Amino acid sequence: MKIKRRHKFEPEVATASLNDIMFFLLLFFLIVATFANPHVIRLFLPKANSSQTVTKKQITLSITKKKLYYIDAKPVLYQDLESELSQLKSKLPDVTIVVRADASLSIQDLVDVLQIGSNQDIKMILATDKKGE
Numbered sequence: 001m002k003i004k005r006r007h008k009f010e011p012e013v014a015t016a017s018l019n020d021i022m023f024f025l026l027l028f029f030l031i032v033a034t035f036a037n038p039h040v041i042r043l044f045l046p047k048a049n050s051s052q053t054v055t056k057k058q059i060t061l062s063i064t065k066k067k068l069y070y071i072d073a074k075p076v077l078y079q080d081l082e083s084e085l086s087q088l089k090s091k092l093p094d095v096t097i098v099v100r101a102d103a104s105l106s107i108q109d110l111v112d113v114l115q116i117g118s119n120q121d122i123k124m125i126l127a128t129d130k131k132g133e
Contacts (some may be wrong), residue, residue, distance in 0.1 A: 046103045048128035058096045059088060061124075065102040067109065082116050089120050100127040 062070040071078045076084050088095055097117055103108050110126070117124040 002004045013100060018076075045127055045129045047131040049131055057094065058098050058125075059090055060098050060100055060127075061113070063099070063101040063105060063109065063113065065104045067105070069113075080121070081113070085116060085120050085122060089122055096121065097122055097124045098127050099124055 060070075060072055060117060064070075067078070069078055069081055071084055071088070085097070088097075099110070099117075101113070114124055
């Protein structure tokens with residue numbers, strides 16, 4: 001004797017919670033992406049009307065408002081800055097140093113750093129933000 005089922009079984013995939021999972025994954029990756037760049041030192045740069053791009057090999061010299069100096073992401077004491085820059089000049093003779101100084105620093109602090117670069121015959125460029133940002 002053959003027994004027939006009244007309802008045919010149809011497999012289903014519940015996708016109601018996938019929207020929530022995708023939202024949390026997107027949020028997670030957006031938050032992680034902001035921390036992914038380890039060479040970022042938070043500074044408020046001075047404003048300028050125009051900007052210039054550099055295509056040669058460049059090294060970033062960051063100066064925080066507490067007068068902490070960083071070559072790329074490596075902390076350097078002010079006393080050791082001249083020797084570090086001379087080592088960079090000997091390794092990369094055509095190097096350009098991008099100076100990222102906090103806007104709250106005095107002009108004398110910036111001039112002191114630029115004078116060190118001038119003594120070493122290193123091309124230095126001051127990084128700025130565009131006005132209105």
